[in-house]
Amino acid sequence: MALLPILEFPDPRLRKVAVPVTSFDDGLRNLVDNMFETMYKAEGIGLAATQVNVHKRLLVLDISEEKDSPLVFVNPEFEVIEEALQEYQEGCLSVPGFFEEVSRPRAIRVQAQDPHGESFAMEARDVLAVCIQHEIDHLNGKLFVDYLSPLKRQRIRGKLEKEHKKSA
Ligand code: GNR
Ligand code: NI
Secondary structure, eight states, X not given: OOOOOOOOTTOGGGGOOOBOOOOOSHHHHHHHHHHHHHHHHTTOSEEEGGGGTOOBXXXXXXXXXXXXXXXXXXXXXXXXXXXXXXXXXXXXXXXXXXXXXXXXXXXXXXXXXXXXXXXXXXXXXXHHHHHHHHHHHHHTTOOGGGGSOHHHHHHHHHHHHHHHHHHO
């Protein structure tokens, strides 16, 4: 297993739109293992392949307290089943140190494949629905800061650029 470097905003590679996964092979399953290792180490509850500079439609999640409930979604698609919005204070491993309220539909139905190519569907609400929508946004080149005001986004951008210069 290996830890993968996580891209940080405003890296332009976070804006790439990921392509569908077509081979369900050991390479894919190895990537999934490495994404889980990277996510758990970073203490995240989700990770999209885009964040580790792999532009394939794949994400991993574990929103459990015990960190014992890994979920993998390959080629995920969702539809909204409850339009009512819920506000949730979101963070992102690609926007370290910043947390802001974002509104998203409260409940969704997700269809995806597992790492062997088997299709499945599930309904998600509350934090799980937030997290899945946040991760699918990554696969489409979108970040939670895109939902904020331009002023807030610009402030976050400036602070992170400064951090990146310090550590460069
Ligand atoms: O670890 C994470 N926490 C989180 C909190 C609120 C809403 C979404 C998230 S996802 C984030 C990990 C991450 O950046 N996934 O892309
Ligand atoms: Ni994120």
